[in-house]
Amino acid sequence: MRDAPHGKRFLITFAVLSVIATPLVAIFVGREFPPGNATAQAHEQVFDNSWLVAIMTPPAVFVLVFLAYVLTAFRNRTGDLVDGPPVRGDARIQTWWMVVTGAIVLFLAGFGSYELVQSGSGGGQGPTAAFEPAGYTKAMDVQVIAQQWEFTYRYPTYGGVEVPHLVLPANTLVRLHVTSLDAIHSFWAYQLGVKADANPGSDNIAYVQTKGPLTFDIHCAELCGLWHGYMFDTGQVVDARAFASWIKRQRSYFAPVNRYLPAYATTYLPDPQRRAG
Amino acid sequence: MTVARRLVGFNLLTGIILGVGGFYLGWFIGHHITGPSLDYFNDIDQNDISLFLGYILGVVGFLLGLGFGIYPWARLRGYPPSLREKETQGIGRYFGLCTDHKVVGIQYLCGIGIFFFIGGLNAMLIRTELLSPTSHVFPPGQYLTLVGMHGTMMMGMFTSGILGPFANYIVPLMIGARRMAFPRIESLTFWLLMAAGGILTTTIFFGGFPTGWTGYQPLQDQANAGMDSYIVFFALVGISMCLLGLNMLATIITMRAPGLTWGRLPIFCWGVVSTAILMVLAAPVLVAVLAMGMLDRTAQTSFFIASAGGSPYLYENLFWVFGHPEVYILALPGFAIVLELLPVFSRKPLWGYRLAVAGLLGVTLLSWLVWQHHLFVSGINSDLRPFYMLSTELISIPTGFTFLCGLMTLWRGQLRFTVPMLFCLAWFFNFLIGGLSGVFLSDVPSDVTTHGSFFSMAHFHYTIMGGLVFTFFAAIYYWGPKMTGFQLNERLGKIHFWLMFIAFNSTFGPLFAVGFLGQPRRVVTYTAHLHFLNVWVSISAFVLGISMLIFLYNFVSSLVFARIPAPANPWGSLSMEWQLPSPVPVHNFDRIPVFDADPYAYGEPRAPVAVPASSGAGGMS
Numbered sequence: 001m002r003d004a005p006h007g008k009r010f011l012i013t014f015a016v017l018s019v020i021a022t023p024l025v026a027i028f029v030g031r032e033f034p035p036g037n038a039t040a041q042a043h044e045q046v047f048d049n050s051w052l053v054a055i056m057t058p059p060a061v062f063v064l065v066f067l068a069y070v071l072t073a074f075r076n077r078t079g080d081l082v083d084g085p086p087v088r089g090d091a092r093i094q095t096w097w098m099v100v101t102g103a104i105v106l107f108l109a110g111f112g113s114y115e116l117v118q119s120g121s122g123g124g125q126g127p128t129a130a131f132e133p134a135g136y137t138k139a140m141d142v143q144v145i146a147q148q149w150e151f152t153y154r155y156p157t158y159g160g161v162e163v164p165h166l167v168l169p170a171n172t173l174v175r176l177h178v179t180s181l182d183a184i185h186s187f188w189a190y191q192l193g194v195k196a197d198a199n200p201g202s203d204n205i206a207y208v209q210t211k212g213p214l215t216f217d218i219h220c221a222e223l224c225g226l227w228h229g230y231m232f233d234t235g236q237v238v239d240a241r242a243f244a245s246w247i248k249r250q251r252s253y254f255a256p257v258n259r260y261l262p263a264y265a266t267t268y269l270p271d272p273q274r275r276a277g
Numbered sequence: 278m279t280v281a282r283r284l285v286g287f288n289l290l291t292g293i294i295l296g297v298g299g300f301y302l303g304w305f306i307g308h309h310i311t312g313p314s315l316d317y318f319n320d321i322d323q324n325d326i327s328l329f330l331g332y333i334l335g336v337v338g339f340l341l342g343l344g345f346g347i348y349p350w351a352r353l354r355g356y357p358p359s360l361r362e363k364e365t366q367g368i369g370r371y372f373g374l375c376t377d378h379k380v381v382g383i384q385y386l387c388g389i390g391i392f393f394f395i396g397g398l399n400a401m402l403i404r405t406e407l408l409s410p411t412s413h414v415f416p417p418g419q420y421l422t423l424v425g426m427h428g429t430m431m432m433g434m435f436t437s438g439i440l441g442p443f444a445n446y447i448v449p450l451m452i453g454a455r456r457m458a459f460p461r462i463e464s465l466t467f468w469l470l471m472a473a474g475g476i477l478t479t480t481i482f483f484g485g486f487p488t489g490w491t492g493y494q495p496l497q498d499q500a501n502a503g504m505d506s507y508i509v510f511f512a513l514v515g516i517s518m519c520l521l522g523l524n525m526l527a528t529i530i531t532m533r534a535p536g537l538t539w540g541r542l543p544i545f546c547w548g549v550v551s552t553a554i555l556m557v558l559a560a561p562v563l564v565a566v567l568a569m570g571m572l573d574r575t576a577q578t579s580f581f582i583a584s585a586g587g588s589p590y591l592y593e594n595l596f597w598v599f600g601h602p603e604v605y606i607l608a609l610p611g612f613a614i615v616l617e618l619l620p621v622f623s624r625k626p627l628w629g630y631r632l633a634v635a636g637l638l639g640v641t642l643l644s645w646l647v648w649q650h651h652l653f654v655s656g657i658n659s660d661l662r663p664f665y666m667l668s669t670e671l672i673s674i675p676t677g678f679t680f681l682c683g684l685m686t687l688w689r690g691q692l693r694f695t696v697p698m699l700f701c702l703a704w705f706f707n708f709l710i711g712g713l714s715g716v717f718l719s720d721v722p723s724d725v726t727t728h729g730s731f732f733s734m735a736h737f738h739y740t741i742m743g744g745l746v747f748t749f750f751a752a753i754y755y756w757g758p759k760m761t762g763f764q765l766n767e768r769l770g771k772i773h774f775w776l777m778f779i780a781f782n783s784t785f786g787p788l789f790a791v792g793f794l795g796q797p798r799r800v801v802t803y804t805a806h807l808h809f810l811n812v813w814v815s816i817s818a819f820v821l822g823i824s825m826l827i828f829l830y831n832f833v834s835s836l837v838f839a840r841i842p843a844p845a846n847p848w849g850s851l852s853m854e855w856q857l858p859s860p861v862p863v864h865n866f867d868r869i870p871v872f873d874a875d876p877y878a879y880g881e882p883r884a885p886v887a888v889p890a891s892s893g894a895g896g897m898s
Contacts (some may be wrong), residue, residue, distance in 0.1 A: 006688075033793065034793045041725075047725050048722040048723045049717065049726070052668055062711050064685050064709070066578045067684075067687075067702065067705055067706070070690075071702070074688070074690050075694070076624075076691040076692055078692050083624045084690040084880055086625065086626050086881040087689070088628065088629075088630065089629040089630070089631075089685075090629075092630075097677065097681045101674050101677040108720065109667040109670050112721055113663035116662060117663070121721060121725055122725050123724070123725040124655060124659075126659045127660075129659060131659070131660075132400060173833065179550070182495065183495055183496040183499065184494075184655075186654065186795065193726065195311040195654045195726070196654055197654055197656055199589055199590065200317045200495065200584065201583030201584065202656060204658075221797040222493070223421070223496070224496060225421075225487050225496055225500075226418055227417060227800075228421070228799060228801075229412070229417060229802045230801075269583060
């Protein structure tokens with residue numbers, strides 16, 4: 001029993017299983033990952049997720065196979081207190097472990113950074129976005145204003161009209177400026193692959209490249225007080241002509257109230273409102 | 278008559294009476310110094326200044342009532358320093374200031390246990406609400422208070438979940454000491470924590486708080502008076518944590534018995550050292566940021582108010598500078614317990630001792646460099662995100678050391694599947710899933726989907742509940758016989774384990790999917806197509822709750838009714854604490870032992886352990 005080639009058996013089982021499992025996971029599990037394929041940014045996230053889950057498969061198989069092997073092969077069957085072999089370490093195994101985990105980690109960080117630098121991946125990037133997608137100078141600006149407990153949207157290139165629901169034109173690069181009037185909120189447009197915190201007094205930019213027409217869900221993803229659970233909405237991506245007629249209608253419909261809005265700005269700070277005592 | 282006489286004196290009862298008295302004194306003073314002018318809303322219960330003063334004077338009264346003033350007062354009057362040891366065996370010593378580290382360990386175990394069950398009950402209520410996609414049991418305000426109390430209680434009370442009960446009890450025994458370095462401070466850390474827990478519970482009288490355990494500004498500034506309970510709670514926890522860490526460091530650095538070099542120190546003590554370093558350095562940041570929050574709420578400063586020149590980013594930064602080391606304060610003792618127990622139940626030396634120590638210290642160091650991964654989509658320092666991505670993923674290297682050392686210790690061992698061993702093996706499975714799901718959160722593009730969703734919630738429950746609570750139970754089943762002197766029922770222990778393990782995975786596994794499918798955290802409503810998954814999770818959570826009741830039944834019935842005396846060394850361990858009789862005598866060692874090896878010499882020719890004279894236990898072979 002002691003002389004059985006346990007190490008070889010385990011390594012072969014691990015190698016066979018991970019060679020089989022990794023492509024299966026990458027192909028069948030990876031592409032099922034949300035948030036789907038509706039925008040360039042969402043697609044990038046799915047791509048990232050499927051790579052990550054594939055890379056994680058061998059380590060997971062390693063630990064699980066190891067545990068399964070150890071638990072079946074090395075049980076104390078006699079019930080007596082018998083000592084195992086007094087092995088206190090193995091420099092070769094330790095070195096290999098460090099090299100392999102180090103390589104995986106560096107690859108993951110490099111891969112993630114490369115993906116991030118390409119376009120910002122739909123995440124909020126603050127007032128001066130560090131990583132901008134190609135053609136960002138021509139992006140269409142849309143402002144997302146969060147307040148307790150709803151989102152409103154302003155279109156600075158269309159006279160700064162403010163509307164209660166988000167509609168975006170298809171096949172357009174959109175620069176979302178997310179800001180808040182009170183607490184911290186987070187603008188999460190699920191199918192668009194966009195999440196950006198809304199901070200009072202600061203402008204948080206996220207880019208999204210829309211594709212075809214689509215209806216998408218919007219949630220607040222940062223606890224913002226009493227009605228946080230009810231702070232959701234539905235937005236739409238529509239084709240360019242439909243968008244043009246929609247925004248025209250909005251401008252005339254909201255003109256009577258939009259007159260009283262402050263001029264468009266990247267942030268709005270209401271007067272200091274302090275609660276009492 | 279004797280009972281009545283025993284109730285008089287410096288004990289918990291006096292502490293509570295003076296605490297309540299102090300609270301009303303502070304409340305009264307607060308209303309007098311603020312006057313009606315600050316009560317803009319004419320709501321006297323919303324006077325933060327009087328509530329803060331009430332809480333602070335209440336804590337002072339509580340500590341004075343427990344007798345923490347006696348020693349400083351005696352020193353001021355010129356008496357020489359002395360250590361008042363309570364050598365009585367009565368139950369009364371558990372209800373007051375006691376300088377015996379073993380009593381404090383038991384106090385911690387029961388005290389934290391109570392708040393653990395309150396926190397768990399909150400979780401059950403949260404899951405009850407989430408049985409339906411709409412708000413149906415609790416109004417949103419109550420629901421958020423439940424969420425906040427669950428998170429805050431678990432994160433706050435369980436920072437000392439291992440170091441409080443087990444390190445306080447076991448570390449002096451492991452290192453051959455008769456006491457902790459600062460026994461009065463040791464007792465103080467416990468009673469501060471209890472005061473804190475009581476104060477957090479009183480938040481329900483002041484309207485609760487809506488912020489969750491993170492207490493983000495400016496919501497914190499906006500919230501009603503229940504928020505003050507959160508602030509005082511976490512500040513007291515921070516002070517307690519900092520003192521506990523200092524005490525542990527001082528004890529392990531200065532009070533090791535002769536021959537116990539750093540290279541022979543049990544790995545559990547290394548885990549305590551690394552956790553204590555994090556506690557001492559992280560807790561002051563927490564206390565500072567809460568003090569700023571308190572000033573914003575009372576003195577109308579504006580550290581965090583954007584419209585008055587402050588910044589909510591400041592809060593997020595400072596909170597997570599504390600908050601990320603905090604999660605390793607919760608995780609590291611778990612690593613250490615797994616590595617400490619595996620050699621005993623594999624009957625092999627700990628594989629790669631130095632690598633294991635390097636792993637613990639590496640996590641300690643790296644945990645300071647990752648905090649902005651909580652802020653990947655917040656818009657702060659967006660160009661630094663690749664750095665935080667790298668530093669976060671680097672943590673998996675030292676964590677991997679723990680895995681390697683643990684797994685290789687099992688290799689070719691003589692495994693015994695006792696209840697503590699089962700909990701340790703479950704740690705591998707849970708922490709594997711917790712760690713791998715963390716990779717999604719550390720990767721910025723993937724984090725855009727998962728951030729702030731149930732995915733991250735499932736992730737940290739896998740690491741903290743799967744990593745800490747499972748090893749907490751491993752420690753109870755392992756050290757329980759030594760600490761209480763009685764055996765725990767093994768069959769019930771196994772039922773508890775299997776039910777907890779299955780229910781835990783059935784609860785938090787599906788939550789990864791719930792998060793990926795778009796449910797944000799801390800919502801009282803959710804979309805209808807997630808109804809089935811949420812009901813599944815709720816029912817599993819109730820089963821998880823039942824498994825805790827099985828443990829409670831086992832613990833109480835074994836200790837109160839069955840009372841089967843535990844042998845001195847039921848596991849055949851070579852560690853020093855098991856060479857002492859159960860329960861341990863008050864002075865631990867009649868003679869300070871001399872160490873000539875580490876406690877992992879299984880299978881090696883070994884000199885008999887230097888057994889102290891008072892011990893009846895022999896070495897095992």
